[in-house]
Amino acid sequence: MNYRRIAEVKEKERQNTLEEIIYCWILFKFMENDIQMTPALSSSGGPVRDVSSLPNQEYKLQSIHSQDALEMIQNHLNLIMGEQAAAPLDTVVEISNLNLGKLYAASIMYGYFLKRVDERFQLEKTMKTLPPSLNEKLFTERDIKPNPFMDMESLVRMTPDGEMVDVEEDEETNPNKLRSYVSRLDADTLQRYATIRSKESVSLIEKQTQALFGRPDIKVLDDGSVNAKDGKTVTLTFTELTHLVLEAAGFGAFLWEAESHVESKYHFVNS
Template sequence: ASLHRRIAQLKESNCQTAIEDIMYMLILYKFSEIRVPLVPKLTSCIYNGKLEIWPSKDWELESIYSCDVLELIKEHSNAVISLRVNSALTDNLETTEIGKHQLSKVYTASILYGYFLKSASLRHQLECSLAEHHGSITKQLRHYISGFDPKILQRCAKPRSREAKNLIEKQSLALFGPKENEENVVTSISSLKRLLLEAVAFGTFLWDTEEYVDGAFKLMENENAEEEENSSV
């Protein structure tokens, strides 16, 4: 009986891995549609002791959002890198030092933020359509989100499936390496912004992919997943 149970577990594990591979390929395809390659492992982007990611691809990464969503993403980016809104181009050329583990946490939190915004914006669009149908006044996205209670916030920000949660962990590991790596990296504000925008886009595409794949395969519910650190909005 234990052997049959183990075989069933292996089949389930192999199936889940295959589904995750499909989801990842779909995410890569979405990035290719906007002509943005994912940043490779960070160690391959360090030149003369400095992390440099070129080209920035800011325009392409920002082009996939509506104006109200993009406004929130820019605020998130500015808050993370401690830049004032509408900062000058020269600020992007300045350098900063950050721990690789901390950068990994920020990247993961930004993926979850992109995932959250996609979910919240779709809910907002639906409620706006209903409000217009009944002649009611619609709220801006930021005001709509500010009215979320904790349960709705958690539901929108946490990956719905175990496969999506695993993909976030795998993407972060592939980019930054093991979590115990505590070394610091020197990078430009421009490169840091590139990482953040990629992460938010990854979260957005992950939501789309999860929704699409769940229609063909029954994804495993992410019931017991712990909330990611710094994932609050």
């Protein structure tokens, strides 16, 4: 009898069961907030038709997050859209199906990170233990290891490559701002909060992305980057792109909650 094989099968069954529990929790949270999730895309269709068929849910998707986290998500959206951020919401853009999927996956991980770090921030704010404002806040991507919410290929980046960010004292270094709080985290702490803690959650991110955008071999690598081969080009409006990013960020926030809840009973996360 191959005991190693039996153990592998049992471990796979355990992982699948945990994934199902976590995913059901996430679906319940979307239902609880009366949010319809984007349906899977058909082989002959694209995200424009499917996303535009949904009711306007921007307010509901925003209400998932604290005001502090929402400000960072808005900045995340502005950086994705770049110079076109001020363009009308009905502006049509082209993006490969692959990059749209990578953007969705990276936004899930960004939502996961924000929920995780925002819980710590809100606790410290409540306990009045936030560090004082700093006058010299400059940081660069070069000081931070690769992580899920700075995926250059999927256009999800906090700053242009190597650019120094000069944070204004009246807002960004305000200790009561989440963005300022995040900017003051050391590289190791930032990396830890940006890392998906379990293989079950990584698998769910891959499966959710593939369910929407097909299976172009989208993979979440160990360093948190998203890797895949190119796909077809699709068109969508900024409104539809915003919807997808907000939905993904919400999925990530719920993923953190679900993972933490299930971990309290089954103890399966890495750290």
